[in-house]
Amino acid sequence: EAGVTQFPSHSVIEKGQTVTLRCDPISGHDNLYWYRRVMGKEIKFLLHFVKESKQDESGMPNNRFLAERTGGTYSTLKVQPAELEDSGVYFCASSLSGLGADTQYFGPGTRLTVL
Amino acid sequence: RKEVEQDPGPFNVPEGATVAFNCTYSNSASQSFFWYRQDCRKEPKLLMSVYSSGNEDGRFTAQLNRASQYISLLIRDSKLSDSATYLCVVISTGGFKTIFGAGTRLFVKA
Numbered sequence: 001e002a003g004v005t006q007f008p009s010h011s012v013i014e015k016g017q018t019v020t021l022r023c024d025p026i027s028g029h030d031n032l033y034w035y036r037r038v039m040g041k042e043i044k045f046l047l048h049f050v051k052e053s054k055q056d057e058s059g060m061p062n063n064r065f066l067a068e069r070t071g072g073t074y075s076t077l078k079v080q081p082a083e084l085e086d087s088g089v090y091f092c093a094s095s096l097s098g099l100g101a102d103t104q105y106f107g108p109g110t111r112l113t114v115l
Numbered sequence: 116r117k118e119v120e121q122d123p124g125p126f127n128v129p130e131g132a133t134v135a136f137n138c139t140y141s142n143s144a145s146q147s148f149f150w151y152r153q154d155c156r157k158e159p160k161l162l163m164s165v166y167s168s169g170n171e172d173g174r175f176t177a178q179l180n181r182a183s184q185y186i187s188l189l190i191r192d193s194k195l196s197d198s199a200t201y202l203c204v205v206i207s208t209g210g211f212k213t214i215f216g217a218g219t220r221l222f223v224k225a
Binding site for chain 1: 117119147160161164213214215216217
């Protein structure tokens with residue numbers, strides 16, 4: 001069974017540009033999560049989808065970040081315009097249920113560098 | 116104060132050693148607890164869930180003390196392959212928000 005996949009694996013952009021990250025969850029997983037790790041800090045929750053609906057987006061840093069999950073399958077996270085502080089590794093995870101005890105499976109991450 | 120705090124590390128131990136990691140959490144209403152392992156430049160992977168009764172998986176033992184809001188991970192007979200960062204993860208109630216600790220780096224030396 002395929003795991004969570006993310007694209008691209010790396011992205012280097014200039015400040016002010018737009019970047020779109022993609023996450024394909026494990027097939028059948030209704031719950032999809034985005035996380036971010038900036039250098040030297042812990043992994044931080046960004047948001048949680050249940051199917052196509054945003055269950056919790058309390059971790060989104062500001063309105064330059066837009067996450068979508070049309071059709072309840074893959075998800076995109078767009079950063080527009082990108083700032084230097086947006087650099088970091090963006091992880092996506094999915095789980096079968098949204099219950100707290102359910103295992104979240106992480107993708108390999110997208111390493112974003114904003115110059 | 117951070118919601119989840121871990122030993123800062125790094126821990127440098129010889130092969131065969133026993134090493135223990137600690138983690139504390141601030142939200143007494145937290146409901147689920149996990150240890151994840153993250154290798155360098157890789158994604159986190161679930162190592163084990165943590166239950167109040169304690170649980171063991173081979174060389175790994177996890178304990179939860181709700182009264183003290185404290186979680187531990189014990190690794191016995193350390194292997195070179197155990198070298199990684201160990202992340203304490205807590206799920207809060209009311210929305211199941213996932214909160215990560217900063218991680219503790221472990222180096223196991225031959």
